[in-house]
Amino acid sequence: MVAEIQSPREALLDAGLEGGPTTAGDRHWWHRLTSAPSLAITLMLVIIVAAGPFQSVDLFLAKRWLYRLDPSLLPFAQNVLDPIAGQAVCLPLLLGVAVVIAALRQSWRPLLIAGLAELGFLAGIGSLKVLLARGVAYEHDPRFLEAGLFEMGDKGISFPSGHASEAVLIYGAAVYLIAHYTGASHRLVQILQWAVVVIAVNSSVVSFLLGWHWASDLVGGLLAGGLVLRLLVNWDLRARRRAEERRAEPLSAPS
Incomplete structure (x- = not known):
């Protein structure tokens, strides 16, 4: 009989690698809440709400708060805190972790996972940003499909937040x-x-205080990064389970 596929959290719990709920009911609840369908549906709802009734709230919240509260903190926020979730920092870290683990295990699989995580960010989340074509918060237009990569460059692809999604996806893949x-x-x-x-919260708060993203951009980024990470983890766990099952199959007797 084929063994039941475990969720990433269940696998971590069974392996003693993660704390938190230990009862079957709690684990089932957490798995449903963070499953790929749940994250995808929530992301879709955030897009719908951000494109409609939440626009007035986004406009109200987009005040570039750090400029008002303490402009002296701007260099630290822009040059130290914000880059933590950027490609120049998180991608080399993920690749470094993957290279070391691949060398220790003498396996190419960690490198594949790192590559797929980056591909998921560039192709999956990047495509969503281009498709939705939302301008940055300091342009004061929260509508979707009104900006665009060719019209405004990186100022026209605000949703979902790239830094927020990278904080979850790239660092999450390394963990x-x-x-x-x-x-x-x-x-x-x-x-x-x-x-x-902490990195995800830092990325979201800093981008919000600097006024670089609408509040809904940041929520969408966290969900998008979590969704791609969940899909990647689920794929890897299933692939590893299938490989283990093939190795466990008894050799057929010679005819």
Whole structure:
């Protein structure tokens, strides 16, 4: 009989790599909440709301707050805090983790996962940004399909936030590799998971305070990054399970 496919969180729990709910009911609830269909539906709802009734709220919140509160913090926010979730920082970190683990395990799979994570960001989330064509918050037009890459360059592809999605997807992929492809301790993985949460919050708060993104852009970015990460993790877990099942199959007797 084919073994049941586990969710990423269930696999982490069973392997003792993640804290949190331990009862079957709690695990089932968490899996449903963070499943790919749930994340996809929530992202769609955020897009619909952001394109309609939430536009007035986005306009009200888009005040470039840091310029009003303490302009002296602008260089630190722009040059130190914001780049943490940018490609120049998070991608080399993910590639470094993948290269080290690939060398230790003598397997190409960690490199494949890192490559697919970056591909998911560029092709998946990038395509969504181009398709929705929303201008940046400081252009004061929260409508979708009114800007565009060719008309406004990177100022015309605001939704979903790239930094928010990278914070979840790229850093999350690095933690996944450490959790599933090394002998990292339960405590270390928990610390790394919280580090991803902190980075995601930092990215969202900084972008909001600088006025570079609408509030709904940031929510959409977190959901989009989580969705791509979930799809990638689910694919890898299923592939590894199938490989284990093939290895476990008894050799057929010679005829």
